[in-house]
Every structure is written in structure tokens, then in C-alpha cells.
Amino acid sequence: MADNAPPLLHNYGSINLDHVYRVPHLVAPGETLASRDYRVGLGGKGANQSLAMARAGGRVRHWGRLNHRDAWAREALAEAGVDVARVTLVEAPSGHAIIQVDDAGENAIILYPGANHATPREALAELVGEATPGDWLLLQNECSGLEALLPLAAKRGLRVAFNPAPMDAAVASLPLEGCALLFVNRPEAARLAGLAPEAEATALLDALAARLPQTELVLTLGGEGAWHQHAGERRHQPALPVAAVDTTAAGDTFIGYYLAACQAGMPVEACLRRATTAAALGVQRQGAAESIPTLDEVERALTQGPAASEAPITPEAP
Template sequence: MSKEAKQGAVLVMGSINTDLVARSLYLPRPGETIEGQEFAQVSGGKGANQAVAAARIGARVAMVGCIGSDDNGASRLAALEADGIDCSSVETDPSTPTGVAIVTVANNGQNTIVVVAGGNGQVTPAMVKRHEAAVKAADVVICQLETPWDSVFATLVMARRFGKVTVLNPAPATGPLPAEWLPLVDYLIPNEVEAAILSGLPVESESGAQRAAQELQRAGAQNVIVTLGAQGAFLLTETGEGIHFAAVKVNAVDTTAAGDTFIGVFAAQIAARQPVEAAVKLAQRAAAISVMRNGAQPSIPTREEVDCAQ
């Protein structure tokens, strides 16, 4: 897609990783060694995945992050730039390696992921401040939790100061967010596990998602979208309206980047001033395509692929 055809500007502050992916018949239990079927080394990181999803669906995308001065860092930067992403705000730290994720994918599509932060851990509030112009230029700003929390908070504060729409993917979630965070978030987008951790409530169904979303909204979030995998997604709007979106039925082979695809596409549609419900539906279609493919960024579809899948 040409630069002239792209609509809306998205800024992603987040992680950039190399994914080391092993496929196996099932996920190993603690202490168990099993035989792998395939291995691949691909581009990943929640931040980078979301940036790629937004770019491929049609947004102008810039990224703030940090890589190491190693081969992995050079490869990840080249891959992002090949998708048309502005990486002028991605810094290089020669003292640390580029982030790595070790991913195991079972034949049923489920996965486990161990992340070693590397350069992602070197993102600081001072770095965010250095790239203030990139935040100013965006319509929508996306953050996740694979970079230090103080840098995430600094980005949300800056985005709010400049009147930008903010999207927070609270992943990985380890407990409730600080009280001052949620009032800075226009769209909080956890999956069912993250929503349960953040709210302290069980999320096993649409009704559970609604209760968790209401609790998170009471804590300050404007709009909450809980993604529920095969059960679809639940949206609680800032007006208190709850809407359930049924899942697109597909045969999943790898769910690694499904949530990132959803978030990147959703943010791109909001940046292009599309209605929220339409943005959710397009994000669901894109995520459904991604789970039918292997890998993180290799699985993320283009706008043409999503349109053809309707």
C-alpha cells in the first residue's frame, strides 16, 4: 500500500524481539522433554507485532523501542522498515542483546512463551521524552507491558497531554495496574486471562468478561475490550453499553500473534476514524487469519487478504 493510500497515524511504544519457535505435538509438562517437529526464527515482540498489524491494514506507523547492536537487532529493524514502519525512534543499545522470545507451539494451536527482555528493558522515560515528536504526530498511541512500566506510564501521560487516543494492551499482566494508569487509557484491551488478573474476577464466559470490564471501567478505563479467543470479544463502551462479538470460526494452527493482530488492526481503524464496532469486527477477521498461519509477524495479514476473506 502506498504512503498516499494509508489512513491514520499510529505510534507504538513497545517490544521488539526475535522469536525462536519450536512446534510440538503438545505442550510439555514441567520437567518433561519431548520431541519437536519444526523450528523457525522469526520477527516478534508484542510492540513490533502490533506495529506490523497496523501497517499492513493501512495505517501510517512509527515505533519507539530499543534493540541491541547485534544481528538480531539489524534483522528486526530491516523487517519493520520493509513493512513501511518509521523506525527513526528505535534506539540501539550496544550493551545489551536484542530481546528474545522462546515459543513452543502445540499442534492444537496453543502456545507457551518465555521472554528475555534484552534491549526492551532499556526503554526509559528519558527515551520516550526524546521521541516526543513521534507521539505528537500520531492519532493513536499503543502500549503494552513488555517494556519497563515507568516508560509505559510516561508514554500514556505524554499521549494524554497531547490529546491522543490511547490503547493499552496489559500484557503480560502480573497483577492490578497502578490506580493512576487507567484514567489515561481510552481503550484497554486484555484477553480473558489478563482481564481476570487485572480485575480479580473470573473470566470464563461473556458474562464474566462483562463483570471484569465493568470493574476495570469503574477503576478509570474509558472503553474495555476483552478478547475471548474462540468465544469472540466483549466491548464495554464508555457509555456503559456492552456488546458481544461472536468469533470467526477457523481451524487454528498457531495463536501466537492473534491478540497483537487484533490490537494493531483495531488501533489503525480508530486512527482512520472508523466506528468502534466496525474496528472490532475487522480486527477479529484479521486475527482469525493470523491463527491459521505459523509464526508471529509472518502470520499477520495484509488489508487485501482481510478484505478477500470476507
């Protein structure tokens, strides 16, 4: 690596196969509903965030596990510019998700972790050992071993960016004070803050600042935009007016583009604007990984507005 290269981002993240069903409405308990469309594509919060960061021009190395029959997913990440040298092919079944997407673009997801929960502790130590102090470590809550990895990362001097999704009770017991940057949506913020989900953004930010005073916070609120908070300062980025088709990977797109801009040394306002624009483009398309826009599309939208542009690259099962 050249001396002037920005710190590498290591993403210990999930890789899932997304089974996506288009439905008129999200299925209710006891209801049987016919789907109008079905496809299989690359997904998982980790893979989506790595792919978004690579498409945004960032330097990212993905650490993850896939069943050997699903090597196409690793190849799709590599084609996007992700370093996949540490994506291991194993015998365990790949993680996968069953995703409903309704006519309003809302979704409901059932997740099976599979190989994402089969990483041995020695592999986590290897990750930290290969990283250089000052590198970024991106984490989500779809992989096992976070309780062991976070202290190792802190000892190594890595800057941890954490997206605690899907949120569960175990997140509260993690040493979150060791995170340099926390990405949360409204339900995640409310659960961490001990407030109702309908709480005002300022109340959520106040509570999170009290709990994690040293941590940089990014709160994403969909149509209400996004907030950044650090060292007593707050910034708000309004949402961009677009017609959403599918919001499945909106948060992951936001995170990947935000971190790439941060890695490039852009100011917070530019990071927020770029990430919001990328997410606005993505929600106008169906799918997860395949909805993530390219850097050229985002650069154009920053000057012309986030109207839907040409079809993105589509990493799907062969």
C-alpha cells in the same frame, strides 16, 4: 503531514526475536521433549502490533531498541510500511522469546526482555515531545518506563491505547484511568477486575467499567468473540469458525487491525469485524509476525469468509 491526514500512532513497543519450537504437547515440569521444527522470526507484542497496523493500511511509527546485529528485524518492519526512524540499534542484547507451539495450536512462551527494558527516561520524554496532541500512543507491558510515560502522555494530550500484556502486579499501580482505550483478554481482564478467570464476560465488563468508567474497553475472548464497551454501550462480535494452527500473534493482529480501522474513522462494529477477521486468518498459519495477513487478504475474507489464503510475507532471520 497533510492537514487532512489521520492522527499518527506512535507505538512504544517491544521487538523480539522469536525462537519457535513445534512440539506434540506443551512440555511438563521435569519433562524433556524433542521438537519437530525450529525457526527464528520477528516477534514481540510491540513489533507484531506495528506490523499488523501497517499491513492494515495504518500510519504507525515504532519506538524501540534492538541489538545492532539484529538490524534485519528493523528492516522487516520498514518493508511492511512501519516508520522505523525511532528504532534504535544498541549494544544490549535484543529481547527474545522461546515459544512452544503444540499440535492444537496452543502456545507457551518464555520471554527475555533484553533491550526492551533498556530505554532511558530522556528517550521517553523525546517520544512525547515529538508527538502531536491528539496522536495515539500504543503501549504494551513488554517495555520499561510505563510508570513515567503514562503521565507524560496525558500531559501532552495523547490518546493512549494500552494492552497490559504480559500482565503482572505492576500494571495495577499504573494510572490506567489515563488510557483512552484498553485491550484485554480474559485472564488480563479478570486480574484487573479482581474476579476469577472463568467469570462471565458481562461480569468482567461490569467490573472494569466500575474501575475505569471513562475508558473504552475491548475484551477479546478467543472462541467466544470480542466485546466492546464505552459510555454505557456494549457490542459483541462473534468469533469466526476456523481451525487454529497457531494463536501466538492472534491478539496482536486483532489490535493492529482494530487500531488501523479506528484511525481510518470506521465505526466500532466495522473495527471489530475487521480485527476479528484478520485474527481468524492469522491463527490458521504458523508463527508470529509471519502469520499476520495483508489488507488484501482481509478485504477478501470480509466478503468470502476467513478461509486460509496464500502464504503471507515472512519476516525471518537471514
